[in-house]
Amino acid sequence: MSEALEAQQKTNPQGDPITSVAAPKSDGKKDPHADAKRQKIVTPEYMFHEAPRTKEFITGSEAAKEAIRRSNVDLAVAYPITPQSETMQLVGVLYGEGYVKEYYRGEEEVGVMAAIAGGSRSGVRCFTATAGPGTLRGMEGIASWPGHRLPAVAMFTCRVVNAPLAIQPDNIEVAYLLNCGMIVFHAENQQDMFDFIMAGFAISEKNDVTLPVGVCCDGFFVTHARGYVRMQDRGIKLPPREAWRGAVPVLDAENPPARLSRDAPVQKSNFMAYNIHAVWQQEVWAAVERSRKYISKYMGGMLTAENVEGADAVIIASGSACAQSREAVRLCKEKGLNVGLIKVRSLRPFPTQELRQLCGKVKLIVVPEFNYVGWLAKEVATAIYGYSKAKIIGGPRVYGGQSMPVELIVDEVESGLTGKKSTNVALSSIMGGAVNPDEVAHFMRSI
Amino acid sequence: MAKRFNIRMAGVGGQGVVTGSHILSTAVINAGGESTIVPFYGSEKRMAPVESYVRVSDEPIYEIGEITFPHIIIIFHPQVITHGKSYTMPFYFGLKEDGIALINNDGPMKLHKDQARELEERRAKLYYFPATKLSLEVAGMDLATNMALMGCIGAITGLTNMAGLEQAVKDRFLGKGFVVSGGTAALDSVVERKFKKKQELIDKNVAVMRAGWNYAVDHGWASADVKRVEEPAAAASA
Numbered sequence: 001m002s003e004a005l006e007a008q009q010k011t012n013p014q015g016d017p018i019t020s021v022a023a024p025k026s027d028g029k030k031d032p033h034a035d036a037k038r039q040k041i042v043t044p045e046y047m048f049h050e051a052p053r054t055k056e057f058i059t060g061s062e063a064a065k066e067a068i069r070r071s072n073v074d075l076a077v078a079y080p081i082t083p084q085s086e087t088m089q090l091v092g093v094l095y096g097e098g099y100v101k102e103y104y105r106g107e108e109e110v111g112v113m114a115a116i117a118g119g120s121r122s123g124v125r126c127f128t129a130t131a132g133p134g135t136l137r138g139m140e141g142i143a144s145w146p147g148h149r150l151p152a153v154a155m156f157t158c159r160v161v162n163a164p165l166a167i168q169p170d171n172i173e174v175a176y177l178l179n180c181g182m183i184v185f186h187a188e189n190q191q192d193m194f195d196f197i198m199a200g201f202a203i204s205e206k207n208d209v210t211l212p213v214g215v216c217c218d219g220f221f222v223t224h225a226r227g228y229v230r231m232q233d234r235g236i237k238l239p240p241r242e243a244w245r246g247a248v249p250v251l252d253a254e255n256p257p258a259r260l261s262r263d264a265p266v267q268k269s270n271f272m273a274y275n276i277h278a279v280w281q282q283e284v285w286a287a288v289e290r291s292r293k294y295i296s297k298y299m300g301g302m303l304t305a306e307n308v309e310g311a312d313a314v315i316i317a318s319g320s321a322c323a324q325s326r327e328a329v330r331l332c333k334e335k336g337l338n339v340g341l342i343k344v345r346s347l348r349p350f351p352t353q354e355l356r357q358l359c360g361k362v363k364l365i366v367v368p369e370f371n372y373v374g375w376l377a378k379e380v381a382t383a384i385y386g387y388s389k390a391k392i393i394g395g396p397r398v399y400g401g402q403s404m405p406v407e408l409i410v411d412e413v414e415s416g417l418t419g420k421k422s423t424n425v426a427l428s429s430i431m432g433g434a435v436n437p438d439e440v441a442h443f444m445r446s447i
Numbered sequence: 448m449a450k451r452f453n454i455r456m457a458g459v460g461g462q463g464v465v466t467g468s469h470i471l472s473t474a475v476i477n478a479g480g481e482s483t484i485v486p487f488y489g490s491e492k493r494m495a496p497v498e499s500y501v502r503v504s505d506e507p508i509y510e511i512g513e514i515t516f517p518h519i520i521i522i523f524h525p526q527v528i529t530h531g532k533s534y535t536m537p538f539y540f541g542l543k544e545d546g547i548a549l550i551n552n553d554g555p556m557k558l559h560k561d562q563a564r565e566l567e568e569r570r571a572k573l574y575y576f577p578a579t580k581l582s583l584e585v586a587g588m589d590l591a592t593n594m595a596l597m598g599c600i601g602a603i604t605g606l607t608n609m610a611g612l613e614q615a616v617k618d619r620f621l622g623k624g625f626v627v628s629g630g631t632a633a634l635d636s637v638v639e640r641k642f643k644k645k646q647e648l649i650d651k652n653v654a655v656m657r658a659g660w661n662y663a664v665d666h667g668w669a670s671a672d673v674k675r676v677e678e679p680a681a682a683a684s685a
Contacts, residue, residue, distance in 0.1 A: 057476060189511075221511040225485050226472075326509035330449075403485075403512025 033098025039237045041072070044202040048195075048298050051232040060222035063190040063229045064129065064155055065090035067197035068100065071153075072237045074124035075102045077115045081134035083167035085157045085223035088129050100127075109134045113141025120150035120212075123243030123250035125201060127152065131219050132159025135173045145212040146181030146284045149248045151204040151241070152212045153197055157219030158319075160401050162372070168401020169218040171319055172371040174347065177214050178379075181284040183291050184348040185299075186318040187217040190227035192345070199298040201238060208290045210247035216347075218320035218370055221403070247287070288349050295346050302351035304343045305358055311340035313364040313413050314390075316355075316380050318344040321368045321404065328368075328409035339413055350379055356387040364416045365392045368409050372399050374429055381431050391416060391432035395425030449506040452604050453514045455541075457533045458523025458593075460488070460495040466631065467523075467593030468499035470615045471600060475503045477611035483508050487534060491630035496532045503606045516541045519603070521596055522550040523578075528558070537562055544569045547668075549600060551578040551592060574603075574668050578659065585658050586651040590638055594652045598659025605670025609660060616652050620645055654679060 031037070042051065047070070058066070064087045068076070076095065078088035095103035101124075106112035112128055119126040130138060135156050145152065158171040177184050183203065185196045193215065200213035217223065243250045295302050307329070308314055315325040322343045332339040342358060344351060359365065365388075367377040377394030384390070393416050396408040408424055415422045422430065454471075458464035465486040472482040480503060487498040500514040520542055527533045528550070535541070539548055539562070548566070550556065552575050558566070566573065578595035582588065585595075594616070601607045638648065657678045663669045 189509075218511075221485070225483060225511060227483065320511050323509040323511045403515065405515040406510055407516055 032096065035234075036098035039099075039235055041239050042236045044199075044238060044298060047232060047236065047238055048199060048202075051236060053230040053232050055228050055230050057226050058190065058229055059086070059224060059226050060157075060187075060190045060193045060217060061086040061090055061224070063194040063227075063231075064197055064223075065094060066229070066231055066234070067194045068127055069094055069234055070232060070237045071127070071198050071201050072125060072240050073100045073127050073201075074241070075116075075119040076100050076127045077104060077106045077112045077119070078128065079106045079109055079112045079130065079134065081109065081130060081132075081137075083159045083219065084131050084134070085129060085219060087155060087157070087223065091127065091129075109138030110141060113138040113145075116152050116154070117141060117145060117148065117150055118251075120145075120152045121148065121251040122253065123241065123246075125152075125205075125241040127154070127197075129155035129157065131157040132161050132167070132173060136161050136176065139176060142177070142182070142212075142214075143180045147280055149210045149246070149284075149287075150212055151210055151246060153200040153204060154212060154214050155193075155197065156214055156216045157223045158216055158370075159219045164400075166400045167220075169220045169320070170371055170399060170401040171216065171218050171369075172373060172375075174216050175371070175373060175375040177216065178348055178375065181211070181281065181288065182348065183209070183211055183213045183288060183346070185213065185215050185346055186344065187215060187222060188319055188322040188343060188345075190222060190225075190229045193217055193222060194229050194231060195299065196345070198238065199295075201241075202298055203291055203294040205241055205246065206291070206294055207245050207247055209287050209294065211284070211287050211291065216319065220401070221320045221323075292349050295349070299345060301354075302344070302346035302349065303354055304345070305354075306341045306343075307338070308340035308342060308358050308362070310338070311362070312338045312417055313366060314340040314342060314359065314362045315366045315368065315409065315413070316342045316344065316376070317368055318347065318376055319370065321370055321376075324404045324406050325368060325409060327406040328413065331406060331410050332413055335410070335414075337413060337417065344376065347376075347379070350383060352383040355380065355383045359384045359388040359390055362388060362390045364413070365390045366409065366412045366416060367392065367394050368404060368412070369395070369397045370401070370404060372397060377429060377431070389432070391430070393422065393425055394429030394431060395422070397425075397429075449504055450606065451504040451506070451508075452502070452519050452606070453517045454501045454503065454519045454521060454600065454604075455514045455517040455535065456499045456501065456521040456523065456596075457527045457535065457538060458497050459493070459526060459532055460491060460497055460630070461493040461634065462497070462523045463590065463593035464497040464499050464523055465628075466619065467597045468501045470594075470612070470619055471503070471597045471607070472501055473615035473618060474597070474601060474607040474611040475604075477614045478607040480505050480606045481508050482606075483511070485512055485514075487513060491628055494526075494532070496527070496534055498534050503604055505606065514541075516543055517546065518543050519547045519549065519600070521600060522548065522552075523592065523596065525550070525552045525556060528556060537565075539566055539569075539571060542566075542569060542571055545572070547572045547574060547603065549574045549576055549596065549603070551576060551596060553577045553580055574666070576659075576662060581658050581662065582655050585655045591652050591655040594655040595659035595662075598656035598661075599663045599668070601656075602660045602663035602669040602673045605673045609657065609676045612656055612660075613653050616649055616656070620649055620652075650679070
């Protein structure tokens with residue numbers, strides 16, 4: 001037995017971390033792709049709503065791998081940037097097992113994102129994952145995907161991208177993704193990673209959507225840590241991509257001419273070019289809007305709301321900040337404070353109408369975040385402007401990937417309710433019509 | 448109210464801090480509880496600082512990431528305190544009032560007077576536990592230090608049992624979905640060569656764990672409902 005384990009440890013030509021999920025070794029008799037070949041295709045409706053699930057305790061990267069196993073993926077392209085998650089390495093194992101048809105390591109993220117564009121344009125289902133600096137390096141390609149109407153799923157396991165360098169999860173890179181025109185989900189935990197990736201493929205390829213989906217999580221907290229994930233049997237998978245259903249025709253390299261740029265005038269600065277750009281981008285963002293119904297159908301809505309009605313205060317959060325907020329709600333309850341929680345799952349499209357409705361009578365909103373700029377607080381304030389008189393505390397925030405102590409959130413709820421001065425939130429991040437600056441903040445007042 | 452412990456473990460590379468936390472976590476789940484872990488380390492090398500954060504409870508746990516305000520801290524190596532080999536300084540930073548510090552040392556350590564005062568102010572309970580000594584005595588090697596500590600903390604929290612811990616050790620060494628880093632995999636092969644047979648390895652680890660469990664019970668650290676467990680004579684004599 002120990003001999004077998006030694007052999008396994010030597011199978012590590014690229015020096016990647018060894019995991020317990022190495023590719024199966026072929027003894028020459030058993031087909032290593034046998035299980036993959038036996039997978040049965042089921043409808044997305046059956047997969048998401050009806051298929052029985054069993055619970056496992058796995059890492060976020062393993063959850064992503066299991067989602068890809070069931071998603072009938074044709075092409076996965078990896079680049080092992082540091083920092084990274086083990087996701088693409090594990091997807092490589094799936095390739096070895098025959099669950100993914102093509103897989104290779106790109107030169108770097110510019111090449112990877114271009115390869116995903118090419119793969120998607122040629123009509124196959126594509127997946128990649130990157131993190132932090134990799135996201136930003138690939139951003140040129142990523143920002144062009146929606147305009148080219150390329151269905152694909154990309155996983156962003158957020159890490160620090162601003163200086164000073166760190167490799168911990170700070171989700172400031174989401175702020176860049178929000179304005180691309182792609183659909184953006186923010187996963188709280190391993191279960192969300194699993195569900196959002198699979199639903200992402202189904203939503204991405206709908207005819208009236210035909211857009212890439214970015215599934216973000218706060219890297220490391222979710223990718224490297226374990227959580228419970230309820231999963232369908234590995235013997236079933238989603239239907240393959242049917243590229244002819246897409247909003248734009250696929251690139252047919254067999255029958256030239258194939259043009260990526262639709263019309264020559266696009267490249268010139270004249271009224272035709274501006275007009276085309278306007279029409280093109282309007283259509284991209286209209287497609288983002290149209291994805292709402294599919295998010296409701298496959299993911300059960302763009303947000304979840306718990307205990308909002310009649311609560312003293314409401315915490316609005318996405319990603320890991322949600323997880324911390326759940327504990328903050330529990331600690332508040334032990335202190336006799338009745339606090340509600342709204343978890344935003346989909347950042348693009350943003351649940352504007354839902355928040356307007358939910359926050360109409362709320363007095364205090366606390367928006368904890370894992371980044372410096374507070375992109376979610378701004379989104380929330382913009383969405384409910386004119387529909388709610390709530391005082392919005394844009395904080396607490398942690399930077400550089402620090403884990404947010406739950407106690408900080410409790411502090412903000414308490415200070416917001418009692419009028420005690422906030423210790424952690426800048427004056428500029430406390431919003432709302434009836435806020436008296438002298439009463440709310442003493443932290444970085446001059447900013 | 449939920450029974451809940453946020454545990455911060457600090458040690459040095461090679462001691463099995465991350466492995467120990469995986470085993471405790473799995474053991475609590477084996478016993479029907481809830482647990483999450485977050486490992487935290489820089490370069491993987493011997494004697495470099497390592498931290499691992501384990502949350503254990505009898506109710507669902509949602510919180511993620513590092514633990515800033517722990518109920519319990521476990522110090523795997525006295526150098527964490529004496530040499531500051533830790534990501535968290537001083538070692539008790541953020542320890543909640545009435546919290547526990549379980550320290551692997553043969554006896555009480557002489558702490559700086561400011562540190563002693565601050566620990567007293569937050570009514571910290573200091574448990575000095577000779578884990579490495581126990582590992583050497585019971586298994587003949589210091590590499591089971593983490594097992595002694597996990598046995599001890601298992602009894603202190605009262606959220607797992609010996610069957611759950613034993614199963615977790617078996618899962619660890621017989622490989623059941625256990626993701627290890629390259630450094631840990633290399634260390635595993637050293638351990639395996641030393642013990643040759645896996646079963647022997649598991650038996651010795653479990654024996655150290657049992658000794659750690661009983662140490663906690665004997666010193667009155669264990670949770671109210673926790674009893675002594677049997678220590679197999681065969682393993683102890685090896």
